[in-house]
Amino acid sequence: MITSLAQPSLYCLFGSPEQSHSILLKRSKSLLRLATTRFARTNKRRLGGPTCFFNAEKDSKKNNKKSEWDWPVLKRWDVPWEWQTASLTSLACGLSFVLTGLVETVAIPYLGLQIQELSLDEKAELLFLDQGIVTAVVLGVIYGISNAFKPLPEDLFRYDLREPFNLQKGWLLWAGIGLSGAVLAIALTGAAMSLFNGEAPPQRETDALVQLLPLIGSSSISTACLLGVTGVLAPILEENVFRGFFMVSLTKWVPTPVAVIISAAVFALAHLTPGQFPQLFVLGTALGFSYAQTRNLLTPITIHAFWNSGVILLLTFLQLQGYDIKELLQAT
Template sequence: MSSTSCLAPLAPRLPCGRVRLPPPSAAAERPSLRFKPRGAAPTKGWSLVHISCFRQDQDVSTTSDDGTGFKCNEQAEISGDPDLKEEDGGSPNTDAQSYVNGDWSVRAQKIKENLQETIFRFWNGRWAVPWTGQTIAQVMFLWIATFWLVGSWIVPFLAHAAGFSKETLTHRGQALYSLVTDITEGLAGIAILHQCLGRFRPLPPGWFEFKLKGRWHWDVALGCLLFPLVNLLSHINISLVHMSSGPVAGVSSVEQSIVARDPVAMALYAVVVTVCAPIWEEIVFRGFLLPSLTRYMPLPWSILLSAAAFALAHFNVQRVLPLIFLGVVMGGVFARSRNLLASMVLHSLWNGFVFLDLMK
């Protein structure tokens, strides 16, 4: 007889059809379950787990090593209850909610750390500047002096020597005059940079870089989204100038050519404002001045100071506020991308936006 069976084998069938069962043996008797009195100390004993009457229904996983159908365990009695208490594994919903909350907290912590690292790197972003403040002041002074000397004296003197002046020219002649003057000023500024920085060549990495590759296009697109704010500051600045009864600038030659609707003059002026001016100005203010200032101050202050110099160099009190803000935006784009092409494209797009606005 199997040790896990509770019944003896069936006797052979009698002729009368009755089945005679033998008397139960001691091995087949059901074990007696003894209950302890309330408050008794827990003891180690045998508890009934599974009793199978057929060999093929045995549950091996619930039987003990000796195959008696019982499992030895510790009886845990709480308030006199002899039933065994299973370990509570927790609610599945609670575990899932805890996992989700923990996952979001980890993500939030990573985002916070990345943001702090970005701000730290931006604040402490510096260029390797081999020259001192004396060279910075020298370059900027010579550039402003050359800009004024070429535009106000050299080109007008050459035009007068050729027998004409800007005021007597047609709209197309004035546009061509402005283009020649702007190109001359830009080339003179580049010559000054080349001469003053020649003794520091080769320059450290990161200076005057033009890169087509990279993700600087997204920075330029983000800067373009701020154009309406620059335009709003322009209107506010003009209103403040009128309220203070300050000098109001007259109509420029660009505006005169637009009013005259001369297509050739408008095309020449478009080249001046969208190609020439962005190249020269970005090389000086973002390419040279902004990185040079990081030798003495954090990057944000360098961006702000170079933007103020950029606005003052236009000699137009009606455009100070928008030009400072625009200089900050272009400085931020350049500092993030370390690419002069990015700030040049943004500068060109802004000038084109203003030019198209004047054509309305």
């Protein structure tokens, strides 16, 4: 319809239809060429130059391959709090631990309980209850303070059961690697200490393990309570405090390997057993690096749980075989 209306005007201006069509065709080509030029210039200004998509897929595969083998053990966490929060929270955890124990000590006589009159099974049950209360209070402090910074990064206080055997982040795979490395390193550390230490081994009457000896192997109830304390509650508490919060907080100011070493030293000192500092430091280092690799608290908790439970089960077996485990501990 537009063409038919335009034809009379073209006839009037240019004469014959052939001339009109020729001129119209030339003008159409000129307009098309002009529009194409302007479009190219506009895209060039917007994109900052010519863009080539030929190697996009190749570059994408290269970047994905690089990130696949980019181990997170050297990366820092995205910590949302400052040093004031980290310091005060660490202090609050220590005070909560001490005050909870003091409150329980004061409350026991008011409950009509006499520690000296309790059986070994009752002492084991009381120990399990005590550890459960301490764990709940200290974790309540940590999670209560950290909740003020929500939403937290997804790798903070993370528990993830998926892909346990993934090469890069499999929590069960790296728990096995960390536990094997810790056992080997602690054995070598103990051998080196025995080789270079010519003095008599220090007395270990105040060690927590020595104090637990009466409960080891005494009954199935005592053994179950000890495994619950050392293999479940203590690993959950200590790994949340020393790795999940303290070590992660340090990565805001120091590289991750340095944070692992510092947290391992504090972890060893917190046990108040100077004679076991080297072994505990090695264990803490293995726990820290395994957690840094997977960013999953299940990894160090699993290592810690198997370590503690293995010690209790081994001592129980030796006790049932008639060995004097107190003498064995003193000798090692």
